[in-house]
Amino acid sequence: MTDNILSLEAILASAELAQSADELAAHSDYKAGFAAVIGRPNVGKSTIMNELLGQKLSITSHKPQTTRHRIHGIHTTDTHQIVYVDTPGMHLGGQKSINDYMNRTANSAFADVDVILFVVEAGRWSSEDQAVAKKLQGSPTPVVVLVNKIDNFKNKEDLFPYLQKVAANVEFTTLIPISAYKRNGLDLVEKEVLKYLPNQAKLFPEEYITDRSTRFLASEIIREKLMRSLGEEVPYGATVEIEQLKFNEDQNRWEVNALILVERPGQKQIVIGNKGSLIKEMGIQARKDLTTLLDGRVHLELWVKIKENWSDDARALASLGYDDNYSS
Numbered sequence: 001m002t003d004n005i006l007s008l009e010a011i012l013a014s015a016e017l018a019q020s021a022d023e024l025a026a027h028s029d030y031k032a033g034f035a036a037v038i039g040r041p042n043v044g045k046s047t048i049m050n051e052l053l054g055q056k057l058s059i060t061s062h063k064p065q066t067t068r069h070r071i072h073g074i075h076t077t078d079t080h081q082i083v084y085v086d087t088p089g090m091h092l093g094g095q096k097s098i099n100d101y102m103n104r105t106a107n108s109a110f111a112d113v114d115v116i117l118f119v120v121e122a123g124r125w126s127s128e129d130q131a132v133a134k135k136l137q138g139s140p141t142p143v144v145v146l147v148n149k150i151d152n153f154k155n156k157e158d159l160f161p162y163l164q165k166v167a168a169n170v171e172f173t174t175l176i177p178i179s180a181y182k183r184n185g186l187d188l189v190e191k192e193v194l195k196y197l198p199n200q201a202k203l204f205p206e207e208y209i210t211d212r213s214t215r216f217l218a219s220e221i222i223r224e225k226l227m228r229s230l231g232e233e234v235p236y237g238a239t240v241e242i243e244q245l246k247f248n249e250d251q252n253r254w255e256v257n258a259l260i261l262v263e264r265p266g267q268k269q270i271v272i273g274n275k276g277s278l279i280k281e282m283g284i285q286a287r288k289d290l291t292t293l294l295d296g297r298v299h300l301e302l303w304v305k306i307k308e309n310w311s312d313d314a315r316a317l318a319s320l321g322y323d324d325n326y327s328s
């Protein structure tokens with residue numbers, strides 16, 4: 001017996017095992033996993049993810065179909081790591097390749113997550129919400145419904161008929177009314193998500209906030225300014241490609257060259273604006289956010305080019321980063 005204890009001590013004294021024993025202890029109640037944020041366009045998915053992360057990662061605008069790619073937002077604490085998966089809004093209209101890409105991307109985000117956050121907009125239930133609800137029927141993954149934008153209801157009791165309608169149409173485990181704007185209910189969301197995460201070690205190093213590259217985030221910042229500044233039609237025909245992103249030691253600044261691709265000459269003119277006024281304004285806005293992203297001075301050059309029909313051409317899409325198997 002004494003012999004056994006001694007040999008156990010000897011084994012634990014070996015550096016390798018002692019370390020793994022430590023690790024085991026540290027991870028035994030650590031939780032980590034994925035929470036997909038899904039729903040139709042414009043319900044506030046990206047705003048919610050940003051607020052849950054406590055920082056702006058995913059771009060937002062009042063126009064539907066702002067998010068075009070899947071993007072991970074990683075929230076790490078001493079006790080858990082939640083990887084939120086922001087997704088493009090699932091939509092019914094739009095027959096172009098880019099619409100297929102966006103819907104496919106959103107659909108594939110359901111797979112292999114620990115919990116689904118289905119976002120709807122307080123007071124609005126459309127055929128697109130219904131289509132998402134239908135997809136979730138019989139889901140083996142738990143579904144939490146987030147009824148967002150409750151700040152639009154002064155009298156919260158007026159919400160009840162809507163909540164009942166949602167309850168009649170969606171199979172869910174929990175429904176949480178929230179306002180991303182006012183940060184109401186977000187702590188409840190995090191608590192709810194944690195219920196479904198398995199005990200396991202971190203999935204990403206703790207300093208990671210996303211799985212996406214700086215280049216990708218830079219192009220998204222510029223695209224956000226297009227979504228926010230342009231009228232109804234044009235932003236859907238526009239995409240952004242970063243041609244150069246490098247730090248210039250001599251000038252002590254980042255140099256970012258980006259191409260805004262549009263589909264028609266008329267769109268190019270709109271993006272440029274009267275005597276270049278619109279592109280200049282968008283550049284000022286984008287540079288501000290890029291300065292935060294890159295944590296340094298930024299020199300930004302924007303160019304507009306026509307690439308006909310890029311949004312309905314599968315090969316052009318893939319070459320522009322609309323790729324199902326993106327690597328960064």
Ligand SMILES: Nc1nc2c(ncn2[C@@H]2O[C@H](COP(=O)(O)OP(=O)(O)OP(=O)(O)O)[C@@H](O)[C@H]2O)c(=O)[nH]1
Pocket residue numbers: 040041042043044045046047048059060061062063064065066067068087088089090148149150151152178179180181182
């Ligand atoms: N009143 C109100 N508006 C909100 C709230 N959350 C988001 N919004 C607004 O709703 C609009 C859409 O927000 P997004 O976060 O871009 O929505 P989304 O679901 O990611 O949209 P897509 O990317 O197009 O699918 C923006 O104008 C937001 O400012 C909220 O809690 N209250």
Ligand SMILES: [Mg+2]
Pocket residue numbers: 045046047058059060066067087088089
């Ligand atoms: Mg979005």
